[in-house]
Amino acid sequence: MRPRLRAESRKDFGLRTWVETLQFFGLLLLELVALFTVITFAVVLIDRRIGAETLKRWLSGNRITAPLKGVAVGIITPFCSCSTVPMLMGMLRAGAPFTAAAAFLISSPLIDPVILAMLAVMISWQFMLAYTVVITISSIAIALVWDRLGLANQVRKVIVTGGAVDAGPWRGLASEAKPAIVETxxxxxxxxxxxxxGVAVGAVIHGAVPSSVLAGLGNAAWAIPVAALIAIPLYIRGTAAIPIGLSLVGAGVGIGPIFAMIISGTGASLPEATMLSGIFKPRLLAAFLFSIFAIAVAGGFILPIFT
Structure with missing residues (x-):
């Protein structure tokens, strides 16, 4: 009887895991569709109200100021990794410098006022400042490297030219809402x-990776790239990842692996990667994923110095 009971227990556990995975998939998909719809609608209206030329002029600059402006926009737009995509498309369609758009894409999910406030309160303001500097410098450096490698031509032309047709001067919110909905x-x-x-694959991985895997990382140097690699397929909000990550300190996980996981999981995700595959050609998509991994590993080694 006991083997059969154990088999039934395993069966019930497996069924429960799949039910939870399906629930996670449904809720996450609904959340991301709602976020994407609202943000895309807002970006289309903002593009029409401001105008492509004005947005392009605001984000223009030299090799340093253009990506720095992209980071500045990223700081004031508290988007998750998937929610950055509509704004990124708006920048590309407006003809903003590639370096500004690239720096925004990298920095937006990683640094915003809420995340920075949480780091200052939960750790220290010195750590928050160090985190901001690391992400800012990394975002600018990677944007410049992408530009030097000629990756600007890896943006799909249909995205750059696929925006709404210029309909002349702004006609008021009531008149602009309908075409904005159509474009959205x-x-x-x-x-x-x-x-x-992306959500489906991410949900399966989310259900398949037990928390004990992260808790068993410890504080070894090898744990930093492993934590970064594990977190990339997951969809993690920075505001949720920081408390969850710091709670692992009690399980013996070091600050290095924890922040490698936070940066990697917050900066990229499978849903975002699959969406970006409709905007980026393979070389640029691979460069994006590798760049987030590199920032996570670098942050995992550098940030513990400031704790």
Whole structure:
């Protein structure tokens, strides 16, 4: 009887895991579709109200000031990794410098006022400042490297030229809302399948990776790249990742692996990667994922110095 009971227990556990995975998939998909729709609608209206030329002029600059402006926009837009995509598309369609758009893409999910405030309160203001400097310098450096490697031509032309047709001067919110809704739904339709695939794979991985895997990382040097690699497929909000990550300190996990996981999981995710596959060609998509991994590993080694 005992073997059969153990088999039934394993079966119940497996069923429960799959039910929880399906629930996670459904809730996450609904959340991301809602976020993407609202933010895309807002970005389309902002693009129309400000105008492409004005946005392009605001973000223009030399090799340092252009990506620095991209980071500045990233700081004041508290987006998760997936929610950066609509704003990124708006920048590219407006003809903003590639370095500004690239720096925004990297920095936006990683540094915003809420995340910085949490770091200052939960750790220290010195650590918060060090974290901000590391992410800012990394974002600018990577944007410049991408530009030097000629990765600007890895943006799909359909995205750059696929924006709404210039309809002349701003006609008021009531008149502009309908074409903005049409443009939003068109963009959502284009990226809906990649988004659903990414969420599905991410949900399966989320259910398959037990918390004991992260708790068993310890504080060894090898744990930093491992933590960064484990977290990339997951969808993690920075505001949730920081408390969760710091709670692992009690389980013996070091600050290095914890912040490698936070940076990697917050800066990239499978849903975001699949959405970006509709915007970026393979070389640029691979460069993005590798760059987030590199920032996470560097942060894992550098940030513990300031604790």
């Amino acid at each position: 739904l068109r963009t959502l339709k284009k990226l809906s399948i990649p988004l659903a695939i």
